[in-house]
Amino acid sequence: xxxxxxxxxEAKWQSRWDELGTNLFSRDDLASAEKPYFNLMMFPYPSAExxxxxxxxxxxxxxxxxxxxxxxxxxVFQPMGFDAFGIHSENYALKVGVNPNDLIPSNISNFTRQLxxxxxxxxWNHTVDTTDPNYYRWTQWVFLKLFEAGLVEKREAxxxxxxxxxxxxxxxxxxxxxxxxxxxxxEQRQIEQWFLKITEYAQRLxxxxxxxxxxxxxxxxxxxxxxxxxxxxxxxxxVGRDESIRVFTTRPDTICGATYMVLAPxxxxxxxxxxxxxxxxxxxxxxxxxxxxxxxRQYVDRPKTGTWIGAYCENPITGAQMxxxxxxxxxIEYGTGAIMAVxxxxxxxxxxxxTFDLPIKRVISRNGSNNAGLMTEAYVGDGVMVNSxxxxxxxxxxxxRAIVQKLExxxxxxxxxxxxxHDWCISRQRYWGPPIPIIYCDDCxxxxxxxxxxxxxxxxxxEFKPDDSGKSPLARDTDWCTxxxxxxxxxxxxxxxxxxxxxxxxxxxxxxxxxxxDEVALDQEMVKxxxxxxxxxxxHEHAVLHLLYARFVTMAFxxxxxxxxxxxFEKFRAHGILTKDGRKISKSRGNVIIPDDxxxxxxxxTVRLYLMFLGPFxxxxxxxxxxxxxxxxxxxxxxxxxxxxxxxxxxxxxLQAMHRTIDKxxxxxxxxxxxxVISALMEYLNVVREGGRTCTKQELEPIIVxxxxxxxxxAEELWERLGHNSSIFESGLWxxxxxxxxxxxxxxxxxxxxxxxxxxxxVTESTTENEALSLAQSNERVATHLDSVDVRxxxxxxxxxxNIVVG
RNA sequence: GCCCAGAUGUUGGAAUUGGUAGACAAGCUGGCCUUAGAAGCCAGUGCCUUCGUGGCGUGAGGGUUCAAAUCCCUCUCUGGGCACCA
Numbered sequence: 001x002x003x004x005x006x007x008x009x010e011a012k013w014q015s016r017w018d019e020l021g022t023n024l025f026s027r028d029d030l031a032s033a034e035k036p037y038f039n040l041m042m043f044p045y046p047s048a049e050x051x052x053x054x055x056x057x058x059x060x061x062x063x064x065x066x067x068x069x070x071x072x073x074x075x076v077f078q079p080m081g082f083d084a085f086g087i088h089s090e091n092y093a094l095k096v097g098v099n100p101n102d103l104i105p106s107n108i109s110n111f112t113r114q115l116x117x118x119x120x121x122x123x124w125n126h127t128v129d130t131t132d133p134n135y136y137r138w139t140q141w142v143f144l145k146l147f148e149a150g151l152v153e154k155r156e157a158x159x160x161x162x163x164x165x166x167x168x169x170x171x172x173x174x175x176x177x178x179x180x181x182x183x184x185x186x187e188q189r190q191i192e193q194w195f196l197k198i199t200e201y202a203q204r205l206x207x208x209x210x211x212x213x214x215x216x217x218x219x220x221x222x223x224x225x226x227x228x229x230x231x232x233x234x235x236x237x238x239v240g241r242d243e244s245i246r247v248f249t250t251r252p253d254t255i256c257g258a259t260y261m262v263l264a265p266x267x268x269x270x271x272x273x274x275x276x277x278x279x280x281x282x283x284x285x286x287x288x289x290x291x292x293x294x295x296x297r298q299y300v301d302r303p304k305t306g307t308w309i310g311a312y313c314e315n316p317i318t319g320a321q322m323x324x325x326x327x328x329x330x331x332i333e334y335g336t337g338a339i340m341a342v343x344x345x346x347x348x349x350x351x352x353x354x355t356f357d358l359p360i361k362r363v364i365s366r367n368g369s370n371n372a373g374l375m376t377e378a379y380v381g382d383g384v385m386v387n388s389x390x391x392x393x394x395x396x397x398x399x400x401r402a403i404v405q406k407l408e409x410x411x412x413x414x415x416x417x418x419x420x421x422h423d424w425c426i427s428r429q430r431y432w433g434p435p436i437p438i439i440y441c442d443d444c445x446x447x448x449x450x451x452x453x454x455x456x457x458x459x460x461x462x463e464f465k466p467d468d469s470g471k472s473p474l475a476r477d478t479d480w481c482t483x484x485x486x487x488x489x490x491x492x493x494x495x496x497x498x499x500x501x502x503x504x505x506x507x508x509x510x511x512x513x514x515x516x517x518d519e520v521a522l523d524q525e526m527v528k529x530x531x532x533x534x535x536x537x538x539x540h541e542h543a544v545l546h547l548l549y550a551r552f553v554t555m556a557f558x559x560x561x562x563x564x565x566x567x568x569f570e571k572f573r574a575h576g577i578l579t580k581d582g583r584k585i586s587k588s589r590g591n592v593i594i595p596d597d598x599x600x601x602x603x604x605x606t607v608r609l610y611l612m613f614l615g616p617f618x619x620x621x622x623x624x625x626x627x628x629x630x631x632x633x634x635x636x637x638x639x640x641x642x643x644x645x646x647x648x649x650x651x652x653x654x655l656q657a658m659h660r661t662i663d664k665x666x667x668x669x670x671x672x673x674x675x676x677v678i679s680a681l682m683e684y685l686n687v688v689r690e691g692g693r694t695c696t697k698q699e700l701e702p703i704i705v706x707x708x709x710x711x712x713x714x715a716e717e718l719w720e721r722l723g724h725n726s727s728i729f730e731s732g733l734w735x736x737x738x739x740x741x742x743x744x745x746x747x748x749x750x751x752x753x754x755x756x757x758x759x760x761x762x763v764t765e766s767t768t769e770n771e772a773l774s775l776a777q778s779n780e781r782v783a784t785h786l787d788s789v790d791v792r793x794x795x796x797x798x799x800x801x802x803n804i805v806v807g
Numbered sequence: 808g809c810c811c812a813g814a815u816g817u818u819g820g821a822a823u824u825g826g827u828a829g830a831c832a833a834g835c836u837g838g839c840c841u842u843a844g845a846a847g848c849c850a851g852u853g854c855c856u857u858c859g860u861g862g863c864g865u866g867a868g869g870g871u872u873c874a875a876a877u878c879c880c881u882c883u884c885u886g887g888g889c890a891c892c893a
Contacts, residue, residue, distance in 0.1 A: 679831035750827030801826040
């Protein structure tokens with residue numbers, strides 16, 4: 001009989017887990033769990049292609065964490081679901097000419113099969129499918145709650161329109177002016193849209209960053225995305241008028257170096273201030289700027305363009321007159337849509353001033369000396385104010401305060417904080433999403449659909465291809481659109497936009513523990529017991545999309561009395577990505593790896609172990625199939641060792657190594673350094689089997705427990721073969737290192753002479769410097785280097801190194 | 808341009824956070840066992856070398872230190888994010 005035949009063993013344990021409900025919770029189980037631990041991972045979009053090896057990598061790493069927590073004695077709830085709405089599914093459905101409704105179920109069952117095959121401990125009693133009316137009914141409810149909270153607004157706004165997807169896309173979905181889905185150049189359009197007012201939470205989202213245990217790179221991405229800037233709004237009086245131009249600046253200290261003003265092409269004052277001579281030129285410029293699509297406009301390396309509009313402002317500090325220009329390098333959507341240009345200390349202004357021969361003036365000097373020479377580039381660094389009259393000599397920081405203070409007394413300035421974050425546009429002029437639950441009535445205006453009328457069902461459309469009308473295909477189903485106004489009972493028309501997929505995923509984790517009821521979205525008993533999520537693991541690509549939206553919805557629900565907590569995920573870890581031969585894995589490169597064959601060949605345990613062994617989980621690694629033999633033969637040797645193991649007491653030396661291994665594994669697994677966990681287990685097995693010695697059960701049991709998160713099927717099997725008759729995951733078996741046994745008694749340390757390694761000596765913890773030195777001196781190799789020289793200094797770091805400085 | 812990661816043998820990677828660089832694997836070479844080997848076992852494997860108890864070596868160059876893959880400065884390259892955000 002084979003000691004280890006993965007296919008049989010894995011089938012055996014998967015069906016046993018199913019029979020015993022090892023990973024399943026009933027509602028009662030959920031309610032009575034003593035040590036609840038919610039282990040969440042990002043749910044997939046169920047594509048037709050199935051899970052690729054990158055998905056398996058991510059889910060295995062998250063499952064390892066969940067199983068580890070389980071071995072620590074927690075009641076680990078680990079659900080899985082499917083994020084099946086959205087443009088991605090819809091475009092695929094259009095391509096193959098099938099309604100997405102008919103496509104999704106088979107994709108989901110294929111995903112489920114794959115996810116079961118890798119042996120992750122998902123609770124298949126608690127799943128979500130965002131396209132199920134029993135789910136999206138509650139997504140619509142989420143919208144209504146945000147509406148009640150005053151966080152939903154319809155307004156006409158310039159939005160990113162993808163001409164290929166024929167829909168609006170969020171700022172977060174525009175990558176360098178291109179649609180993230182199809183890479184078409186995004187255009188600017190003015191359309192009425194539904195917005196969620198996430199900007200009201202900008203500061204809260206920023207403040208919360210201090211208090212959550214997340215991967216630092218994810219937090220830094222959110223930080224940059226929110227983009228807080230501190231500065232001031234300053235009014236520049238317009239010469240010959242009773243009005244002024246308000247600008248936002250983060251550098252009030254450079255105001256004396258402001259030599260002209262710039263308005264964004266869309267700025268309302270342009271029309272008012274342009275004089276007759278300039279009118280034609282300005283109109284032409286503004287027209288041309290409006291025609292530019294967002295991609296062209298955001299292209300940074302484009303030469304600066306613009307024109308003088310024939311007006312002047314007065315510098316409120318120096319009194320100097322400054323011409324007012326219009327240029328598309330100033331953006332209407334940020335700040336006040338107008339700037340004071342300081343070419344001496346801003347790179348963009350410098351470039352503009354150089355192009356149009358506008359004066360460039362130094363007002364900040366690195367060392368305080370007033371070097372009057374020509375500036376050849378903008379100086380943006382720190383320094384001291386010069387050429388600024390009474391303010392000369394102040395540092396940048398002092399100057400910022402002093403200028404604002406002086407202007408505040410005249411009412412010309414106010415301290416101001418601004419954010420780059422924009423409101424979240426959730427309208428999508430597409431078919432495959434939850435209809436936004438709003439009804440328009442000629443008398444009552446837009447009215448929210450009453451909760452009792454949810455869900456607003458998405459009709460089954462034969463023809464769901466979007467057109468260029470700017471309206472959703474739902475608008476073509478007039479039967480569906482026509483309804484009664486919930487307020488007055490008159491004729492109403494349904495909103496035909498559907499919501500962004502990111503609304504589906506902004507709250508899905510809250511639904512998982514509540515799926516036993518269809519009466520309410522959130523079962524408060526379950527919410528209190530299981531939320532917030534204890535650990536969330538997922539891709540870093542969602543740093544500023546999903547993860548920010550989920551925080552926003554949670555905060556809004558907290559403020560609205562629905563949730564008691566304000567942050568959804570206590571701990572978040574971004575996993576690394578897998579490369580193939582050092583290159584990113586992607587469909588376009590044609591190097592996608594579907595894991596099914598690999599698992600069929602090697603078994604799930606070996607594949608899991610191999611993937612986790614590739615590199616640190618948070619950094620990813622390079623997938624090289626030949627490397628799978630290492631983990632495979634490790635499992636073989638372990639199975640062999642168990643088969644041969646005796647009932648004798650373990651060897652003392654081996655048990656010491658065992659406790660050191662427990663120590664290392666326990667600390668590395670906490671840091672998700674799964675690769676070194678596995679290498680520590682391998683090293684220990686090498687010690688156990690050294691010289692072909694027969695090992696004992698006592699020496700092997702803990703290693704099997706520590707391996708269980710990685711290779712759960714084999715661990716169960718070996719546990720059973722060692723004579724245990726309950727599941728290894730049942731009773732919190734994670735071993736505890738005995739500090740006495742883990743302690744190393746004698747160790748070898750290096751001996752250096754003048755920093756160069758010349759030999760080594762064996763010492764104990766209590767070896768003194770003098771003892772170490774005499775040990776070193778009696779070492780032949782070291783002694784040669786001490787001949788006929790004086791010892792000048794001895795550095796002895798117990799347990800680390802002995803360095804003898806001679807000369 | 809800015810921000811964040813990173814660069815270590817033939818390859819994936821390790822290094823107690825300043826203390827014996829290359830753990831654990833893969834690959835390769837040789838051997839044992841075997842009808843067989845994706846099984847098991849043993850040995851070797853950074854480079855140079857006059858083979859010495861020698862020299863060199865963690866992207867490049869400089870610095871700090873008794874001691875640097877690790878800290879500091881300058882630069883190069885790779886991956887990712889943001890991008891005219893005033």
